[in-house]
Amino acid sequence: MEKWKEALTTFIPKQQIFTELADRYSYSFDGSFGEFLPDAVVQVKTKGEVIHLLKVANRYRVPVTPRGQGTCLSGGPLPVKGGIVLDMSQWPATxxxxxxxxxxxxxxxxxxxxxxxxxxxxxxxxxxxxxxxxxxxxxxxxxxxxxxxxxxxxxxxxxxxxxxxxxxxxxxxxxxxxxxxxxxxxxxxxxxxxxxxxxxxxxxxxxxxxxPKPLAVQTLMAVFNDVEQAGKAISKTLTSGIVPSKMEFMDQACTIAVENYKPSGLPVDAAAVLIIELDGHPSAIQEEAEAIEHIMVELGAVNIKVPKDEEEAANIWHARKQVSPAIAKIKPTKVSEDATVPRSKIPAMIERLEEIKEKYQVELVVFGHIGDGNLHPNILCDKRDNEEMERVELAVGEIFQAAIDLGGTLSGEHGIGTMKAPFMEQELGEVGLEMTKRMKDSWDPNGIMNPNKIFPEKGQKLVLRNE
Amino acid sequence: MSNIQELQRKLNYDKTFDCVQCGYCLPACPTYETMEKETHSPRGRINMVKMVAEGKADLEDLQEPIDKCLGCMACTTVCPTGVEYGAILEGAKETLEDNQQKSKPQQKAEDFLFGTFFPSSSWMNRLGNAAWLYQATGLQKAAQALKLTTVAPLHLDKFEKVLPKQPSPNERKNRPQRVFPDGPSTAKVAFFTGCVMDSTFYRINEQTIELLRLAGAEVILPEAQTCCGALHAHSGKTKKSRELAMENIKAFEQEDVDFIVNNAGGCGARLVEYDHLFESGSDWHARAKAFTNKVKDISEVLVELDGLEFTKSVNRVITYQPSCHMTNVQKVVAPPRQLMDQVPGLQLKELNNPDFCCGSAGIYNIVNYEDSMDILDRKMEDVTTVQPEAIVTTNPGCLLQMKIGIEREKAGKHMEAVHLVELLMEAAPTSKEKTTSIKR
CATH class of the missing domain: 3.30.465.10 (Uridine Diphospho-n-acetylenolpyruvylglucosamine Reductase; domain 3)
Known part of the structure; x- marks a missing residue:
């Protein structure tokens, strides 16, 4: 047994340290791409155990990758350099x-x-x-x-x-x-x-x-025949003194996918569907809902649905929830991005995405939290098809470039991890990235904590193919 | 196995790609909850199948994760991408079974159960007597006599304690093969008796037939019927399971009926999926499809016939432990609750987490006793907060397990486990028309 494994067992109970192959493979992945086999999986349940583990890892220079439930979409919990996966999920919940x-x-x-x-x-x-x-x-x-x-x-x-x-x-x-x-x-x-x-x-x-929990919520659904009009309606809403709690967007490819998967009453012939939720005092949101209705109609909405009760509202949100599983039926592999742009650039970003889709001939669909500029362009592909994955890699690179060109960012909510690391310098600039790296190096002088995340290795490129 | 493609086919490798590893199945999985590691979660198991199919791990690495799966299918109900976990699990079990890499004690235990105690095709007639015999002599003694307890800790004494008293072989022999309602019949149904139900819970089967009769149905018991094959399939004995399915399809084709009724959630789940066992487009597939279209749980049929009136108040607080296979495979959720709702005086208090498996899972509680008890203890914690006078179930395995749970909690004085059918009989059901005519 390696010395560091032995050193772990002096304080951490043996039944919390896994080295069997099946266990190691079970912590080799997350909700994103890639699979990296750790040398050990350690479950910690107290602060003392974490302290001991990090002291040992630091002494023996063993990489440590913390992991919650492994739902990450950017590769955060992937043990890229092997070492220890630190499973935090079994810590007593309080x-x-x-x-x-x-x-x-x-x-x-x-x-x-x-x-x-x-x-x-x-x-x-x-x-x-x-x-x-x-x-x-x-x-x-x-x-x-x-x-x-x-x-x-x-x-x-x-x-x-x-x-x-x-x-x-x-x-x-x-x-x-x-x-x-x-x-x-x-x-x-x-x-x-x-x-x-x-x-x-x-x-x-x-x-x-x-x-404080808002007293009431109100949902609205607006349908547009033109994506640009929908974009303008969003801008108009947000500059009219109303801040909805949610503003979700689905393009035509998404609504078609949902209707093919689990028919939910979405208009498949429309170019864009907006789902909006207001929260706050009941009388306030009633006024706001009316104001939004006016704005939507004024800017070309062809249909507006205001649910009469909770059940109708729940049905609309249920349809939105079906987008992810529904598009997964188009092709088995889903490359889900979360590039985000300033709100005024949403129509421009959607246009760029359309061009990228054409240029690389990829199955690209767009949905997401459009009110805050956080779109989810998703590319559906098959990771067993290397030729296709090569095109997907190029398309993803251009999506990031488009977001940065428009004054946006690589990630609105998923994080950088491994996949977006190669693009960090484009957004932060050489010095910006270097200053961040210096901070990291001073906190973690031996570089044991989650290596290869956020910071790219020299010449690192986005790879979605199996070598 | 030399051919990797053959291995990938057997393991349903292609189906593993439907899993996007989102992890939404984790909170639904009882073994992830009690065993506290990803290796014993649906996502972990699917990934291991993939690793084996890609040659990155050996079949023996897959053994434990697959053996410890309850097969409750709760993951399939919450899965957002519709992964066919059942097919992946059965493929893995069959592959492992073919390679005979089971841990020794488990193999011995299964051999004993399948060889002497559990279903074989000619078993239905014999087993009633066998179960009677086992109870008379004691299961544990039987196991001991076979020197089984030394290799496999079967804990059969725990089961023996909670088994109901058996009718004599003579009583079984005299059961009529066809009964008619007192009034005009509104439906013709065939009753699937099930192995464990018909041996261990013979009286509940009697009551089931009576409920159907009172509800206005003509009930037939096809003589040639056999075990549903669920336990075989769960143990990777796919070929045997298919043979049993064919026998049943033949047996139930003999007479044209409206429904094929069963009262065991686990059996029902197998019966409704008979068509999956045959190649699409084949003759057997068509025959299986005709069969599955008629398969219904007793609760569904009673709701549909709507022919019962409950004449006696049952002033009890109860809770309901739904059968996983009924919820997740048959998708029968509302009918049992609708029926309980019709019983006057009855107060149903739902569990906090009713869809969490009780740990019975076919023969899981026999071959993985300790793991099963960990799961049962979680279930009983939930039951204890509700404080019911009875736990109602819809499957013999769950019924036995809940009885063991009550025994473990030493709550037998104020709590019992009953089948839904027993509960309904307690409410003195009568045929609807009869009651209305009396009222008039």
Missing amino acids: IEVIPDDLIAVVSPSVLTAEINKAAEEHGLMYPPDPSSAHVSTIGGNLAENSGGPRGLKYGVTKDYVIGLELVTPEGEVINTGGRTIKNVTGYDLTKIIVGSEGTLGVITRATLKLV
């Missing part, structure tokens, strides 16, 4: 809601949706709502800085974190931020850690900000 302070203190393994559920018992809400919230852990959400449809009005995970406990790569414990809403003391280490994708240490506790 949620302490402190309603008087409007905060919740949670352990890293808590499922994101459970936080919102606990908050609701006190008339509060935890807004970030990634579609995997019922599966994913808050630890993973913090590492990847996850978003969700409500991002339009409420922002992403980082906007709700006010304090963290972190074990550093050298096995020391730090506490950042605190329990107050205002806190301008020193560098904002909390926000540096959130979204660092497990490259700066292991989060062992988080203090989250909660907001």
